[in-house]
Amino acid sequence: MKEEFSVLVGGKAGQGIKWAAETLGKFFTYSGLEVFVYHDYESVIRGGHNFSIVRISKEKVYAHLNKIDVIVAFDINTVKLHEKKLAKEGKIICDVSLKHEAEKLTKKKIIALPLNKFGKSANAAGIAACLLIRGFDTYELLKIIKDKRISENIVAVNEIEQILGKKETINSKHKLKINKKREFLNGSETIAEGLIAAGLQRYFAYPMTPSSIVLHYLAKQQKRFGLAIQPENEIAVANLALGSAYAGCKTAVGTSGGGFDLMHEALSLSGMAEIPFVVVMAQRAGPSTGVPTYSSQSDLMSVINAGHGEFPRFIVAPATIEDAFYWSSRAMNIAWQFQIPSIILVDKMITESDQSVELDRKKTKNMKFNIAFPGSISKAVKVSSNEHDEQGFTTENPEIIKKMQEKRMKKRENLIKFLHQEKRVRFLGELNSKNIVFCWSSTLGALVEAKKMTSKKFEIVAPIILEPFPKGEIRKAVSNAKKIICIEANATGQLASLLKQKLCIDPIKILKYDARPFDPLELARKLEEVL
């Protein structure tokens, strides 16, 4: 196979587009290749237009590209909307009924097959055709297709193989060896696994895209850790979580922007009562309901400033699906060690994209903490939303108020010291370059890919921990910089404003706020303009 190629699977919601892309992803991952899958779907259940891009490579890939080698089209709209993305030698696989119309839309090679004949297994037939024309053996595919329609899927795959075996020449059948130790996961799953690794016992969440997959996954894993429950609303979610943590269970919640807004009061309570509170906060495009199923990085300021009053908090924005595993586990342990709110800030590109991953489980730990819970000691354990003394009794005494406020804020200093052992910032590219490019969270993926496409030299600086802000490391990194750029998927440059606030750095901003992730190619062009 060539170094890399990309497949776009498209059609209407309900046609099994996501399943097809994920099955391809699993196939190549288990075969030892590296995969990144991006899912683009509208907020509809049936109809509309959904597509997924599967990028396959010999090297690790962190983002999808809009340059496609094979399109598997389950409707004509897919041809219409995406044929421009096809490479010169690119091919379109579609049902025979679409052939005539597709030929009018594109000059690219069309492989028309009787996909619709297989009914709901049309998607299995489509991906089998895709594998065959790329010269892969479908034998291993059958092992991966574990589905309700397994027998129908097998029939579909076999028939497509017979047809294409006659029509297309399979030059070199790649005999891939399936290795199921390699994992093909989305960020929601790596987050959930990270939380479980740190000893998660209770998970509470109200459905909200793009955080719901964490709930779905954990609901299926309950036997491994405890309970995953969907209460009446996000306010209940947050308060259940505080009650649960107070009673001794390692607990986490998941939500997106609007749901997180409803949790602010409880977040502040967590700060006051010093109850560990772990929040998986998956951003989507706002303000308000915004664009529910699309991506954005516009809630950094929200999580930094959420909740009234002053209290320390930990905010981590893992930059990759793999990192999300490690940092979710750390976020849980930090919440418990310091008894503070701990926020895992991610976005749709992380929670809903899939990648081939190798999770380093040795790096995570289910740590035990010496905290008193009701029932564990004879003394009463009292926590309070009111200002309170060391025993938990309400106070209005100015000396005690001052002392307790200082006690809580002191935890921030201790946390800063503790975090010295962590890689709080990721540095990539030409270290000590005069050109520094900042980014955070999932944008790192697109930036790493963009870097491969440009000859411009620069150092990538991606802060992973955003509160307490890693000032020292960043100051050092920019000390010799001539040009500083900050790339973010929001309209105001929220990391840029943090850099200005904390370090008086005023970077050139490259922003994107159309609710779509950065396209590496487009990003490379923009970087060439400014560098």
Next chain:
Amino acid sequence: MKKEENFETATINTWCPGCGNFGILAALKEALKELSRKHGKENIVMVGGIGCHAKILDYVNVNSFYGLHGRTLPVMTGIKLANPKLQVIGFAGDGDAYAEGIGHLIHAAKRNTDVTAIVHNNGVFALTTGQATPTAAFGFVDKSTPQGNLENPINPVKLMLAAGATFVARAYAGDIEFLKEIILKAVAHKGFSFIDVLQPCVSFNNTFALYNKKVYRMKGKLSFDEAMKKADETEKIPIGIFYEHHKDSYEEVAFEKRNLLKS
């Protein structure tokens, strides 16, 4: 012999002299003596919202979670789901339970978690110096409704019956002995138990004389339909258990019947 626990704390009580809350505190302390013997004091957890009622947490030397206004019930549920061995008794004002957090109350009843909710119902926001709550009478005059309350009060007993609560009771802060009995029965009930406590507020809604005249103890068991009817009585005000029936609690299903709990 070990001196009997009196649950006293060093906190100075700041309720107004003669407040109905003193009756609730007295009944609770009596009930706690029995509950401590039965379950161990360390296994009892009190949860409160915000308002005059919640000060009760500072006055009782038992595990407590002094939470947010309106959010007593989700905190109680969270505690119970974390450790089903704990006996969770929640306290809420009528502002907490019937205004800010009414959704949680209905869902707690629906969920049937084995916890006990005690609502200090005085028909007024007292700690904010007197505004109408959802149980304030039509025409009630106060700071936020100086021309009289334009809304009709809700009926908490009927609301909880309709929501499927498996133990629904009303008590009166002026009848301490009966309140204590009802608290003990509510805690003993497996499933969600609810007590609406008529609590006169001497400063903003003094109903002592009215309740002393009208309140009477119910005798015998009521069917669901009889309970719904009984809850409508206003000439005389019945107190006692309106309705009780057994249904598996949420934790029983979640932990025992689904065998999910790992530890």
